[in-house]
Amino acid sequence: MTQPLLEVRDLHTVFSTKEGMVKAVDGVSFELNAGETLGIVGESGCGKSVTALSIMRLQRPGRIVGGKVMFKGQDLTRISEYEIREIRGREIAMIFQDPMTSLNPVTKVGFQIEEAMTAHNRFSASLASTSSRAGCASA
């Protein structure tokens, strides 16, 4: 039997607040095979976004305090920051929920697209620039 592409197992992510510990993700498990699409639904505040952020290790100021996220044989909760940056944006990407805070309003959108392409895909700056302008033109 082949391994799932992504296996989230008993994931726990918490936020420390003045009012106490918020258990934003409290024992979430699921798996996803290559080529599959998985939809996660639930009431507002049930932890969908924090689960996705935790998979990409973008959950700060939250902390992953338990469980594992297996992707291609490695636990993403345990690899180095350098290693997760190699995966983030290249192998696992996320469309953030709030578009008003996802792009920086004081920087040109083309530059922000180029920045993501050069940071994650190792495109040269000139190729990223050409591609992002083509993308903007056709968007």
Ligand SMILES: Nc1ncnc2c1ncn2[C@@H]1O[C@H](COP(=O)(O)OP(=O)(O)OP(=O)(O)O)[C@@H](O)[C@H]1O
């Ligand atoms: N920075 C934070 N500090 C404290 N608690 C947080 C923080 N971010 C998220 N939470 C809490 O974590 C829980 C899960 O939030 P999350 O954003 O994942 O919900 P969601 O399922 O994506 O909701 P929605 O459907 O509204 O997008 C909520 O109780 C939320 O208040």
Ligand SMILES: [Mg+2]
């Ligand atoms: Mg959400």
